[in-house]
């Protein structure tokens with residue numbers, strides 16, 4: 076098990092190095108960084124001074140190594156537009172994004188599994204058809220349109236929920252949370268649905284398909300022949316066997332939820348990292364863009380590792396195949 | 402005579418499809434007594450598994466019982482409400498399927514699957530059920546059962562898994578065990594052990610066993626009586642010695658010619674020409690008539706009913722000297 080984790084950790088490191096290289100090269104492609112710092116009428120000698128002080132006259136591999144070493148310590152340089160350390164900016168915005176992603180994921184998992192199990196068990200029922208329709212909408216409508224429709228319906232027309240922002244937040248250490256105030260919680264509802272809808276429909280479809288598949292297997296037939304109760308069969312034996320693919324999807328999608336929160340955050344003016352990134356793109360704020368790229372890569376890598384470990388918790392067959400690699 | 406454990410009377414099962422109702426089982430009757438092993442043979446699609454499913458009330462949709470009755474120790478079970486039938490399954494009827502590799506839920510320890518079944522059908526406590534599970538594993542010949550009980554199915558070999566499946570079927574001391582091709586998926590080397598185990602358990606507990614198999618050798622060794630099925634009907638049913646050594650029905654004659662030799666070559670020694678008709682294309686008269694070497698005019702128009710001849714029933718016009726005298730046979 077440990078060897079397996081170490082092996083995966085090395086793979087993860089490889090991914091991070093690659094993404095780091097891409098992030099680093101963004102600085103080069105976006106023109107001379109010195110120009111971003113000095114003004115147009117700065118004398119050439121002074122420019123050279125800045126260049127040397129930033130280490131920009133060193134060979135490229137050394138600069139890359141330095142960039143990575145700083146990045147590992149959480150130092151991604153200073154934002155061009157805000158003149159603040161990028162890491163401070165990201166840390167300030169991170170709670171908003173993570174809380175939104177968390178709520179969207181919980182929404183997607185809970186409703187996805189419930190609706191999936193229901194439509195797997197009652198394939199022909201009216202509600203199952205309703206769920207199928209919802210899932211079609213969730214899959215086919217683009218996120219920003221869903222967000223705008225929800226705002227139009229619940230914020231503009233009905234006036235039940237706020238249409239933008241996080242509401243009131245409370246600071247706990249450096250973390251600002253919207254979970255502890257009523258306005259913070261209501262502000263989470265629409266963005267979470269918008270962000271999680273696609274994932275929810277995906278989970279629902281997978282759980283439904285897996286459920287139908289599993290209910291046809293011999294071990295379910297055998298469980299019936301043993302006289303187990305319908306509930307034990309459906310929720311004990313069948314549902315657990317659908318979980319491996321669900322974990323895969325949830326894991327892979329959790330990364331996307333954070334990455335694609337860019338769109339939802341823009342629609343709802345949600346003060347998270349995604350919105351920060353969009354502003355950075357508009358202002359060619361390379362340090363923020365590069366750091367965001369690295370951060371998203373890190374999140375993906377960590378989630379993938381967690382998913383691999385979770386598999387082995389659910390499926391004992393994987394546990395032993397990992398113990399003795401074939 | 403003591404009441405049979407299982408009594409199937411004129412059972413009919415249909416699958417309703419777009420092309421109409423297909424008669425998968427068309428008037429099947431047989432009994433199994435306490436401690437008796439009834440072997441059921443016949444080509445794939447003859448209706449052996451559907452008969453077993455009908456008895457346990459687990460026919461796959463769109464199939465349903467359309468006639469006849471099934472009695473377990475004298476009480477009808479074919480019309481029980483689903484919840485009551487569930488309590489019969491696993492408690493009074495144990496089921497063993499073909500493939501032990503897929504019969505067990507891969508995500509649960511065998512002990513959990515055993516105790517779950519035991520506790521569904523008895524009032525035993527968790528620790529009592531665990532103790533019974535260990536005893537059951539010991540009884541079906543799993544070494545070190547107190548350790549193996551915490552293993553997962555994939556940690557057992559095919560033969561050992563089938564032993565676990567048998568233990569699961571035995572959880573509540575059923576009166577009847579239906580074993581549907583219990584050795585077909587196993588290595589030849591362990592087939593004999595599993596059959597011997599089943600036979601021993603049936604004898605020790607007085608369980609009635611319905612043993613479905615393709616293997617005439619197994620039948621000859623294990624069964625007390627044999628039913629030969631063809632196209633949803635019983636062609637011939639009787640004591641194993643009579644049916645195997647001196648089959649009457651031309652189809653049974655063909656099947657018995659297909660017993661593999663001791664040298665172990667499994668190809669058929671004699672081959673019945675043609676194949677069994679699909680359910681949608683069963684010929685009128687005797688379903689076997691297109692393949693029968695002894696076919697005559699009557700076989701093509703009139704369906705033969707089982708006639709008791711030499712004390713065991715056979716559904717064939719060859720044995721019906723006086724056409725008027727047809728007896729239905731219990």
Ligand SMILES: Nc1ncnc2c1ncn2[C@@H]1O[C@H](COP(=O)(O)OP(=O)(O)O)[C@@H](O)[C@H]1O
Nearest residue numbers: 416425444445446447448449450451452461680
């Ligand atoms: N779920 C089903 N739907 C339609 N027909 C079925 C179904 N299950 C079995 N049958 C039909 O019933 C007949 C008997 O099948 P079965 O009892 O499985 O044969 P076997 O003797 O090989 O066990 C076959 O002709 C098969 O086509």
Ligand SMILES: [Mg+2]
Nearest residue numbers: 449450451581
């Ligand atoms: Mg079968």
